[in-house]
């Protein structure tokens with residue numbers, strides 16, 4: 001294992017510099033430096049790929065696989081090294097370059113095409129991206145003996161596959177549209193007003209930091225900054241989260257900070273002793289999103305949490321119309337079907353994900369062509385959310401960046417995360433008590449200790465199913481998510 | 492040349508990431524991330540060194556040296572590649588590691604030892620650093636056929652040597668102590684007061700940006716931030732300068748920004764077409780300092796420049812006692828012998844440099860041992876500045892960071908820079924007109940065009956002597972510096 005450990009530690013060090021260069025690009029970099037930065041990043045990424053896929057690495061992996069003295073942790077470590085290596089080594093360099101070019105072209109053009117609602121122009125580029133992603137999917141599928149879409153999903157959700165997703169999402173589809181209808185009906189009579197702007201960004205930032213501190217963010221090993229698109233970046237030893245402030249509305253940025261703090265605490269509490277090896281990294285995109293959604297949905301939007309931070313909100317932003325606790329609680333739990341995924345509440349959000357999943361699955365498995373995406377999109381929006389996007393490509397199938405650079409297989413992670421978060425919250429409730437009471441009694445530290453022990457400190461030691469079984473007693477089930485929505489929005 | 496160009500372009504890309512990681516370390520990084528950052532930087536630095544000193548590089552260099560088709564620019568490019576390679580390849584890896592360890596230990600301990608005035612403790616560590624630097628100097632000297640100290644100075648000032656420095660500094664020593672005496676006498680009757688604090692950092696920053704804009708800093712390709720020790724970092728495509736603000740005194744930070752802007756404009760205007768090769772880099776530390784000192788001393792402290800920015804100062808910091816133009820002009824040109832080099836004015840500064848040069852030269856050439864540094868220091872301070880540092884190690888030979896990590900050979904660059912700046916300014920005066928008039932007539936752009944053409948765009952195409960000859964008609968001479976000081980402080 002020693003040469004492998006050396007290799008992956010070097011990768012960890014290089015990834016540190018790449019992560020910081022990406023963070024700087026999004027938060028600090030002046031605009032004319034973009035080309036020099038892109039060249040520098042591409043150079044080190046190429047080197048990382050070359051080192052990871054060098055001929056001797058396969059030999060090292062094969063030798064390690066025959067080592068009968070490995071203990072369980074070392075076996076898990078080897079499994080994650082094998083996974084990283086396989087995912088990197090299987091693709092021909094020429095295909096990776098073609099994808100990179102086509103993706104950059106499609107994404108670049110999309111920024112204008114979306115504004116112009118230009119589906120024909122976008123479709124022409126997207127066809128090329130889809131063709132190359134299909135090629136990638138087939139090569140990956142052949143290497144692992146799976147279906148093409150499963151092989152792509154493996155990049156984000158190791159161990160997950162269409163059969164499981166179809167079953168989980170299929171169950172959601174049986175009750176979610178009806179529940180959305182019921183919640184909308186129930187909320188129809190509520191009076192909800194927007195707090196009165198303006199809100200100074202500096203005051204919002206101070207409020208955000210206070211809430212991050214309450215949620216245990218370690219400012220000695222991370223930062224909060226501003227970027228056009230909020231994200232959690234950096235490295236586990238130095239986690240950089242971002243937000244953007246609107247003077248018109250503080251509520252989105254504040255809850256965005258809560259969300260990214262969930263991602264950040266996972267990263268900040270990964271197992272230090274394996275941190276430089278793949279087994280020490282976060283388990284999957286879905287598990288990552290489960291932590292941000294635990295923070296945002298299970299904690300952040302909980303009426304008791306809003307009550308807990310209401311004095312902080314008043315202290316930093318002052319008293320104004322719409323800032324009373326009852327209104328904020330209603331505002332932060334408002335359910336309303338809409339066109340845009342990123343603006344959706346947690347009840348309607350899975351509909352946006354399911355329709356994208358069904359389309360990209362069929363695209364990758366060859367059952368759907370690019371030109372038929374808009375009609376599939378419109379039909380699904382009508383079926384799941386009762387809205388039509390006919391002709392409205394901009395707010396329909398052209399709204400997301402994911403497909404422009406070929407990130408097919410990612411969308412399910414959002415809803416897997418929501419379901420995992422609800423399942424973890426159910427265990428917390430059983431073992432520690434009602435979450436509202438834990439918040440009210442200032443016992444959040446116990447919740448974090450539970451998450452640290454069951455999720456954060458596990459890194460990638462266990463596969464996702466086993467991680468969930470050990471944390472909650474069973475594999476992923478949609479029923480906890482249903483119970484959570486029922487309790488929060490209908491009971 | 493092609494494989495060499497590929498190699499050095501890769502180095503340029505890696506240096507980009509290293510520069511940004513260093514900048515982030517000094518400006519943004521939270522404190523607990525220091526170890527992970529140091530590991531990541533060390534990894535990529537090691538890789539850069541390995542790639543630069545790989546066996547085939549010497550072959551490529553030898554082949555290129557026999558290529559009779561190279562034009563003048565290609566020959567200069569090859570010369571700078573050879574220099575970088577030789578400087579990197581000549582040292583045994585074991586020595587570099589030992590130096591890195593000893594330097595880190597000495598510097599770390601120095602931070603406390605300086606506060607405690609603990610010369611004995613510091614000397615013990617410094618002896619080890621000196622012993623290793625002597626070893627380095629001897630190896631480098633053997634490789635280039637020079638003396639040990641010359642071989643170290645070559646790292647910062649290619650083409651310079653002790654004979655030239657002894658002659659240049661020797662001339663300074665004949666008239667500078669007398670001139671200091673005369674200036675101090677002349678200024679004795681002046682009333683100079685400190686502007687009345689406090690000065691809000693945010694207002695100082697806005698003022699600093701306004702002055703940077705006036706001096707042509709390109710904010711699309713660079714930034715201004717805060718760090719404990721001001722520097723100019725980043726890469727030519729993205730220059731990051733820093734300062735620190737004191738609420739008690741805005742004047743140091745403001746002039747520090749002017750200084751770093753000089754460094755920055757050099758970097759921002761290096762020749763774009765060779766930028767990824769050594770020949771496209773800045774010529775030397777002394778030439779770099781000549782640009783910052785041109786901005787600070789020839790322009791920034793010029794009474795006409797202070798008059799030009801006085802409305803900006805008033806606009807951002809308001810009217811207060813001590814803020815009138817006449818007082819600021821006296822304050823910014825005050826001459827006073829003192830213990831501390833970094834606080835020194837431009838008249839006394841060379842004394843601080845000369846005494847350090849004489850000590851480090853003798854240390855490296857074996858004519859002086861560590862235990863005798865304090866007495867040499869005290870004798871030189873008395874001789875050059877009329878001050879005694881006996882027993883006051885903290886403000887004597889322990890004040891600088893340079894020797895703690897073995898950066899012997901750097902100090903002369905400061906005064907070489909001051910002399911080059913004065914020589915360039917004399918040519919500007921001859922070719923464009925009196926600098927005060929150029930400032931008053933808003934013709935600074937002509938000065939920058941002259942510097943761009945004669946210095947910035949030259950990169951490392953010419954050796955320093957030839958660069959100066961083409962820019963000013965002759966090699967470096969101390970007489971322009973003397974004339975500048977005479978005109979500013981005595982006429």
Ligand SMILES: [Zn+2]
Nearest residue numbers: 259263289292
């Ligand atoms: Zn997220």
Ligand SMILES: [Zn+2]
Nearest residue numbers: 750754780783
């Ligand atoms: Zn400088």
